[in-house]
Amino acid sequence: MAPADTGAGPGELADATALEVLRRLDTGPRGLTEAEAEVRLARYGENAVPEQRPPSWPRRFAASVRDPFTAVLLCLGVVSALVSSWGTACVITVLVLVSCGLRSRAEHRADRSAAGLRQLVATTATVQRRAAPGATPRLREVPVALLVPGDVIRLGPGDVVPADVRLLRAHHLTVQQAALTGESAAAVKEPEPRPAVRPLTFGAGGDPERPHLCFQGSSVGSGSGTAVVTATGPRTLLARAHRGRGPAAGPRASAFDRAVHGISWMLVRFMLLTPPLVLLVNAAVRGRGLETLPFAVAVAVGLTPEMLPVVVATVLARRAAGLARDDRVIVRWLPALHDLGAMDVLCTDKTGTLTLDRPVVEAAWDPGGRPDPGVLGWAAVNSLWTLHLADLPAPDPLDEAVLDAAGATAGGRDAGRWEGVAALPFDPGRRLSTAVVHRSGQRARHTLVVKGAVEAVLERCTRVRAAGSGEPAAATRPLDEAERLRLSERAAARAAEGLRLLAVAVDERPARLGGYRAADEHGLVLVGFVALRDTLAPTAAAALAGLARRGIAVKVVTGDHPGTAARVCRDLGFAPGDVVDAGAVDALSDTELAELASRTAVFARCTPEHKARIVRALRGAGHVTGFLGDGVNDLPALRASDVGICPGDAVDVTRDAADVVLAAKELTAIDHAVTAGRRSTSALGTYLRVALSSNLGNVIAMLAAGPLLPFLPMLPAQVLVQNLCFDAAQLAFAADRPAPGVLRRPAALRPPDFLRFIAVFGVLNAAADLGIFAVLLATVPAVHHSTGQAAFHAGWFTENLITQALVMFLLRPGRGGWAGTPAAIRAASAALAVVGVLLPLSPLAPALGMAALPPTYYLLLTAVLTLYAAALRQRGAPGA
Numbered sequence: 069m070a071p072a073d074t075g076a077g078p079g080e081l082a083d084a085t086a087l088e089v090l091r092r093l094d095t096g097p098r099g100l101t102e103a104e105a106e107v108r109l110a111r112y113g114e115n116a117v118p119e120q121r122p123p124s125w126p127r128r129f130a131a132s133v134r135d136p137f138t139a140v141l142l143c144l145g146v147v148s149a150l151v152s153s154w155g156t157a158c159v160i161t162v163l164v165l166v167s168c169g170l171r172s173r174a175e176h177r178a179d180r181s182a183a184g185l186r187q188l189v190a191t192t193a194t195v196q197r198r199a200a201p202g203a204t205p206r207l208r209e210v211p212v213a214l215l216v217p218g219d220v221i222r223l224g225p226g227d228v229v230p231a232d233v234r235l236l237r238a239h240h241l242t243v244q245q246a247a248l249t250g251e252s253a254a255a256v257k258e259p260e261p262r263p264a265v266r267p268l269t270f271g272a273g274g275d276p277e278r279p280h281l282c283f284q285g286s287s288v289g290s291g292s293g294t295a296v297v298t299a300t301g302p303r304t305l306l307a308r309a310h311r312g313r314g315p316a317a318g319p320r321a322s323a324f325d326r327a328v329h330g331i332s333w334m335l336v337r338f339m340l341l342t343p344p345l346v347l348l349v350n351a352a353v354r355g356r357g358l359e360t361l362p363f364a365v366a367v368a369v370g371l372t373p374e375m376l377p378v379v380v381a382t383v384l385a386r387r388a389a390g391l392a393r394d395d396r397v398i399v400r401w402l403p404a405l406h407d408l409g410a411m412d413v414l415c416t417d418k419t420g421t422l423t424l425d426r427p428v429v430e431a432a433w434d435p436g437g438r439p440d441p442g443v444l445g446w447a448a449v450n451s452l453w454t455l456h457l458a459d460l461p462a463p464d465p466l467d468e469a470v471l472d473a474a475g476a477t478a479g480g481r482d483a484g485r486w487e488g489v490a491a492l493p494f495d496p497g498r499r500l501s502t503a504v505v506h507r508s509g510q511r512a513r514h515t516l517v518v519k520g521a522v523e524a525v526l527e528r529c530t531r532v533r534a535a536g537s538g539e540p541a542a543a544t545r546p547l548d549e550a551e552r553l554r555l556s557e558r559a560a561a562r563a564a565e566g567l568r569l570l571a572v573a574v575d576e577r578p579a580r581l582g583g584y585r586a587a588d589e590h591g592l593v594l595v596g597f598v599a600l601r602d603t604l605a606p607t608a609a610a611a612l613a614g615l616a617r618r619g620i621a622v623k624v625v626t627g628d629h630p631g632t633a634a635r636v637c638r639d640l641g642f643a644p645g646d647v648v649d650a651g652a653v654d655a656l657s658d659t660e661l662a663e664l665a666s667r668t669a670v671f672a673r674c675t676p677e678h679k680a681r682i683v684r685a686l687r688g689a690g691h692v693t694g695f696l697g698d699g700v701n702d703l704p705a706l707r708a709s710d711v712g713i714c715p716g717d718a719v720d721v722t723r724d725a726a727d728v729v730l731a732a733k734e735l736t737a738i739d740h741a742v743t744a745g746r747r748s749t750s751a752l753g754t755y756l757r758v759a760l761s762s763n764l765g766n767v768i769a770m771l772a773a774g775p776l777l778p779f780l781p782m783l784p785a786q787v788l789v790q791n792l793c794f795d796a797a798q799l800a801f802a803a804d805r806p807a808p809g810v811l812r813r814p815a816a817l818r819p820p821d822f823l824r825f826i827a828v829f830g831v832l833n834a835a836a837d838l839g840i841f842a843v844l845l846a847t848v849p850a851v852h853h854s855t856g857q858a859a860f861h862a863g864w865f866t867e868n869l870i871t872q873a874l875v876m877f878l879l880r881p882g883r884g885g886w887a888g889t890p891a892a893i894r895a896a897s898a899a900l901a902v903v904g905v906l907l908p909l910s911p912l913a914p915a916l917g918m919a920a921l922p923p924t925y926y927l928l929l930t931a932v933l934t935l936y937a938a939a940l941r942q943r944g945a946p947g948a
């Protein structure tokens with residue numbers, strides 16, 4: 069049966085009690101049956117997240133016109149039309165249409181492959197459903213798209229809230245709802261409705277400030293809850309907020325965006341400066357007037373790398389698809405590929421990345437250091453009741469390990485004799501978890517059972533259990549500073565063996581009615597320690613070695629004990645150096661932290677905020693910083709990094725925030741991802757260097773020709789045809805394969821490097837052009853008449869296309885030359901040279917204002933080109 073009202077969203081249900089909401093949605097605390105869910109799915113449709121829907125073709129085309137190069141081209145086209153230079157205006161229009169068409173197609177393909185890649189790491193939700201009306205409800209993972217109104221779901225740390233929901237139960241649940249409110253602080257959520265504290269700015273959709281409502285797109289920071297789905301798909305608050313706004317804004321500006329933006333604006337400035345400069349030079353030296361304008365416009369057009377957006381989209385999409393296919397690495401956002409290639413520091417957490425996060429209990433001992441299974445019993449009471457009461461969708465591996473180990477022991481059996489009252493689940497900020505329990509039949513007294521990181525528990529203890537592990541009221545003695553130190557040292561010694569440590573403490577108090585809070589975790593009695601061993605991830609050592617070979621500095625930032633962290637690093641063949649306790653970081657300024665971070669390999673006892681601050685400090689110091697992590701405690705650092713990477717089995721929010729997901733288990737896949745990133749950057753860099761240095765060379769030559777020649781060195785139509793040929797040939801760079809040497813160090817597109825490079829090679833190119841001017845003046849008869857000028861134009865056209873063909877493989881980094889160049893680039897450069905030689909000799913030549921050249925020209929052209937090629941080789945290309 070369908071619910072009475074599911075299309076309303078939470079707005080109309082906002083003030084109803086949990087029971088009323090369940091009734092209105094025609095469901096119950098046990099959830100829907102599979103059959104009911106199926107009927108509702110057919111009626112309300114899939115719960116599709118309001119993804120950035122791919123823009124329509126016209127919109128995509130319109131967006132590509134807004135690109136700065138295209139905008140400048142269009143301006144130049146308008147100027148040409150205004151001075152009735154129809155030929156130039158037509159060619160510019162064709163250029164714009166071709167480049168926008170190609171770009172839209174390349175972007176469409178890139179978007180399609182990125183969407184396909186995102187699909188591969190789609191998230192699931194934990195839903196409680198029944199096979200039949202009378203059956204027991206079962207928890208199962210379903211794809212988020214299959215959730216329907218009325219479903220009862222579980223939320224736990226690291227989950228993305230999959231739909232709009234109304235809480236039924238919650239345990240210390242905090243939710244990050246920045247996607248809706250822009251507010252980055254976590255909001256506390258609880259099932260009791262409270263009236264809105266401020267006017268509803270979210271209309272009928274509900275207000276994220278209401279504590280009992282959670283909305284699609286927010287994420288669970290800590291705690292857990294059970295909730296009923298009130299709205300899915302287009303009826304969620306997020307979908308309504310998106311509607312009418314077009315595609316959502318993309319992710320944060322990356323190092324890649326900054327680089328491409330920098331290079332684009334540098335060129336736009338040049339292009340805007342060129343026409344006035346050409347006009348000025350021609351007017352001053354030759355007394356020419358506005359008739360030079362079409363030529364000046366064509367020169368500016370000649371500087372435009374119109375194919376840049378097309379080449380970028382093609383290169384990135386191609387590499388990302390290759391990575392997904394061959395290495396199961398999912399690049400969720402294409403520009404992240406460049407940032408992967410540029411990354412010079414990778415921060416990584418330990419548990420779940422370098423280790424498997426499948427710990428096994430190895431020992432338990434009392435405060436005196438004697439083996440004591442009773443301590444494990446207390447830890448098991450904590451794990452059991454935290455799991456039960458906190459409604460966690462999935463048990464914490466550490467709690468599972470404790471329960472497994474305690475199962476057969478007397479302490480484990482004893483755990484069943486306690487009954488749970490409340491739970492404060494683990495959160496990486498407090499670094500402990502608490503269960504409040506009472507003995508069966510003894511409701512008057514409550515016992516707090518706390519387990520967590522050694523120092524976090526010790527600082528909340530005031531007494532130590534004297535011996536044994538019986539009742540909490542057993543003999544205790546005060547915990548003085550000397551003993552605290554002794555206990556920490558003993559724990560550190562065990563941590564140095566690579567063990568993960570938990571301290572366990574208890575306290576018995578009179579029962580109370582109100583709920584328990586973190587502030588109640590004090591005045592505890594230490595009962596002992598539990599040590600767990602985690603297995604190293606099989607490919608972690610190889611991955612760390614690979615990163616070192618690629619020139620990437622690795623920093624381990626972990627919430628664990630310094631001793632454990634250091635030992636794990638050593639076992640992986642990675643020198644930990646002096647491990648820094650993150651507590652020491654708080655007192656440092658950002659600059660001091662950056663300096664410390666650059667010489668430290670391991671930070672231990674990090675809270676999520678410490679991890680993010682270390683990443684920010686490294687970025688602030690100019691490092692392109694990646695972060696590899698799998699847990700909810702890694703989320704702030706992932707967001708703070710240039711490129712966030714997570715393993716495929718990371719929690720949902722982490723996968724949602726990561727730019728790159730390693731779907732295969734092997735950590736060594738990072739190496740492939742870095743390689744693909746460097747290859748893409750190298751291909752884009754080569755394209756830019758080749759395109760810009762020959763374009764700049766031409767512009768310099770054309771400017772110089774003004775005072776040197778009594779006529780224009782090339783007609784506007786010729787400049788534009790030549791430009792069209794260059795552009796078409798340069799598309800081949802999408803298939804570039806850089807030499808292995810290029811892959812050894814971080815590769816980034818850096819505007820200042822380009823400027824230096826194109827200045828040197830632009831001048832070299834211009835020198836070859838000027839050389840050919842001299843050759844032409846010497847060999848072409850009647851150069852001052854129109855037939856001679858047509859031959860002159862043909863001569864420069866031929867030389868220009870051949871020099872461009874030469875730089876296409878001589879300016880490639882690493883192994884240049886014919887043999888080391890991919891077939892596509894060889895074919896494109898050969899085609900360019902052939903067009904350069906044959907076009908002036910073809911029947912099209914007269915229409916383009918070109919005429920045949922004398923044989924001596926070709927002899928001298930060969931000499932000039934040989935010199936030019938030798939100069940190019942001598943200067944060498946980057947990475948050679």
Ligand SMILES: Nc1ncnc2c1ncn2[C@@H]1O[C@H](COP(=O)(O)OP(=O)(O)OP(=O)(O)O)[C@@H](O)[C@H]1O
Nearest residue numbers: 417418419464494496499501519520521626627628
């Ligand atoms: N479920 C849990 N209950 C109680 N204490 C825990 C639990 N999980 C972890 N701890 C303790 O808290 C410490 C910090 O945990 P946190 O999850 O922040 O980091 P981690 O998992 O040890 O390492 P990493 O940051 O590398 O993932 C752990 O070293 C452990 O002592």
